Amino acid sequence: MTISAAGLKFSLSIMSYTAERKLLVEFGRRLYEKGFVAGTDGNLSLLVDRDTLLITPSGAAKGRMCTDDPVLVNIEGKVLSGKRKPSSEMLLHLFVYKKRPDVKACCHAHPPYATAFSAVRKELPDNILPEIIISVGRIPLTEYAPPGTEAVPKSLEPFVNDYEAFLLANHGVLTVGRTLDDAFNKMETVEHFARILYIAAGIGAVSFLEDSEVRRLEKVRDNLKKGNTS
Numbered sequence: 040m041t042i043s044a045a046g047l048k049f050s051l052s053i054m055s056y057t058a059e060r061k062l063l064v065e066f067g068r069r070l071y072e073k074g075f076v077a078g079t080d081g082n083l084s085l086l087v088d089r090d091t092l093l094i095t096p097s098g099a100a101k102g103r104m105c106t107d108d109p110v111l112v113n114i115e116g117k118v119l120s121g122k123r124k125p126s127s128e129m130l131l132h133l134f135v136y137k138k139r140p141d142v143k144a145c146c147h148a149h150p151p152y153a154t155a156f157s158a159v160r161k162e163l164p165d166n167i168l169p170e171i172i173i174s175v176g177r178i179p180l181t182e183y184a185p186p187g188t189e190a191v192p193k194s195l196e197p198f199v200n201d202y203e204a205f206l207l208a209n210h211g212v213l214t215v216g217r218t219l220d221d222a223f224n225k226m227e228t229v230e231h232f233a234r235i236l237y238i239a240a241g242i243g244a245v246s247f248l249e250d251s252e253v254r255r256l257e258k259v260r261d262n263l264k265k266g267n268t269s
């Protein structure tokens with residue numbers, strides 16, 4: 040059997056970035072197992088170098104992906120290798136990487152409690168739990184944008200430079216991170232917070248932290264961030 044040069048190049052590129060592909064498969068499985076996605080919902084991406092990323096394919100069940108499912112694309116969205124089409128939310132991922140050089144991974148899902156807040160277009164308050172302020176910060180609610188369209192990155196424009204997690208109106212959640220683990224942790228934290236708020240609201244009136252305490256906690260987060268990047 041002979042393999043053409045083009046065929047060989049394709050096979051090699053499909054097999055490259057094995058460790059990163061395994062991470063996407065692993066975190067896709069975690070999203071599904073945590074109940075943050077159903078069916079073929081959600082998408083994940085990971086930068087493999089400054090201008091290249093691996094992204095989950097369109098129409099894939101995130102809990103059951105194989106290592107050759109993620110699609111290698113450049114920062115302009117051109118497919119470099121892969122047997123499948125990239126995620127329909129690729130424009131959103133590309134937009135984040137172009138705007139945020141510090142971000143190396145994006146995680147988009149529809150976790151039920153946080154997505155319920157997005158469905159009633161109620162922002163998750165940023166002055167209730169100290170650990171949310173320190174680990175994620177404010178979680179802005181974006182304008183509604185039809186999924187998979189250019190309107191989705193546009194809806195992020197006012198917030199993308201300043202925040203790590205975003206509630207997409209009538210849609211779900213996007214989190215960004217320095218690693219896939221970091222982006223996934225933020226997704227888990229946002230959903231946990233939304234669940235706590237839902238439970239607390241059923242018990243009684245939620246108490247808000249004083250403004251001075253919120254500012255102090257924000258400083259703690261900023262210092263931690265500086266420590267992580269220095």
Ligand SMILES: [Zn+2]
Pocket residue numbers: 081147148149186210211
């Ligand atoms: Zn979605």
